Amino acid sequence: MKRAARFGPGSGPGALVTRRWGRALLGALGTGGVVLVLELLARTGVFDDEALPPATSVLARAAGMAVDDGFLDHLGTTVSAWLGGLGLAVVLAVPAGLLLGSLPRLDAASLAVVELARPVPSVALIPLAILVFAEPVRVERSLVCYAALWPILLNTLYGLRDVDPVAKETLRSFGFGPLSVLLRVSLPSAGPFVLTGVRIAASVGLIVAVSAELRAGGDAGLGVHLLQTQSGGGRPDLMVAGAVWAGALGVAANAVLVAGGRLAFPHGAWNAGRAE
Numbered sequence: 001m002k003r004a005a006r007f008g009p010g011s012g013p014g015a016l017v018t019r020r021w022g023r024a025l026l027g028a029l030g031t032g033g034v035v036l037v038l039e040l041l042a043r044t045g046v047f048d049d050e051a052l053p054p055a056t057s058v059l060a061r062a063a064g065m066a067v068d069d070g071f072l073d074h075l076g077t078t079v080s081a082w083l084g085g086l087g088l089a090v091v092l093a094v095p096a097g098l099l100l101g102s103l104p105r106l107d108a109a110s111l112a113v114v115e116l117a118r119p120v121p122s123v124a125l126i127p128l129a130i131l132v133f134a135e136p137v138r139v140e141r142s143l144v145c146y147a148a149l150w151p152i153l154l155n156t157l158y159g160l161r162d163v164d165p166v167a168k169e170t171l172r173s174f175g176f177g178p179l180s181v182l183l184r185v186s187l188p189s190a191g192p193f194v195l196t197g198v199r200i201a202a203s204v205g206l207i208v209a210v211s212a213e214l215r216a217g218g219d220a221g222l223g224v225h226l227l228q229t230q231s232g233g234g235r236p237d238l239m240v241a242g243a244v245w246a247g248a249l250g251v252a253a254n255a256v257l258v259a260g261g262r263l264a265f266p267h268g269a270w271n272a273g274r275a276e
């Protein structure tokens with residue numbers, strides 16, 4: 001009876017798989033439709049093909065970049081700074097969120113600081129980051145960390161506030177201390193929210209990494225590649241192909257995190273976290 005109630009009509013494993021394949025098919029159709037429209041706009045002369053290259057030409061350029069050592073160096077630099085900053089944000093934000101969520105007075109005392117610092121755009125900190133870190137990769141990593149910190153921190157706090165108080169009181173009544181309650185109840189319950197924060201932070205961090213390369217420059221990176229394709233008359237096909245690669249990185253990271261969330265938090269917990 002419990003199993004039937006859990007899944008309900010049209011919500012069993014087979015229905016979930018069908019819905020996922022349906023969403024994937026709709027996504028593929030939508031992507032194909034956008035590519036077709038862009039191709040027609042360029043081929044019919046609505047836009048100058050020098051300004052807006054045909055979509056097929058852009059995709060061909062993007063495919064060729066996969067074996068271009070120079071571009072792969074740019075790509076690797078961006079990925080290194082992006083993942084390094086994201087990892088640092090996770091290391092800082094999750095413990096901070098657990099601490100603030102477990103100590104209401106400390107949470108209240110830090111609220112003003114969080115609300116003041118959170119809206120500051122990372123790109124506004126580029127000059128300061130250049131002065132402090134100097135090295136382009138460290139500048140990017142620090143800015144990515146700053147931007148990614150807030151979604152992870154806030155989702156960790158939301159997750160802790162969503163923990164069932166009855167479950168915590170039950171453990172306390174059996175003599176479990178605060179650390180045991182945190183590890184056995186609070187952290188597992190907040191896990192889907194934390195991972196949702198990481199998903200949001202990954203997208204934000206990639207945008208910041210490329211933006212920092214565009215503004216701060218450097219020797220390599222996707223942003224540097226985009227700047228190089230602008231110079232000397234410009235190569236719009238290579239420019240847009242580089243942007244396609246940036247989008248592909250974001251899609252790949254999101255897919256990995258979604259798959260990891262489904263494996264780590266089955267039985268609907270992952271969907272609850274994603275709803276925030």
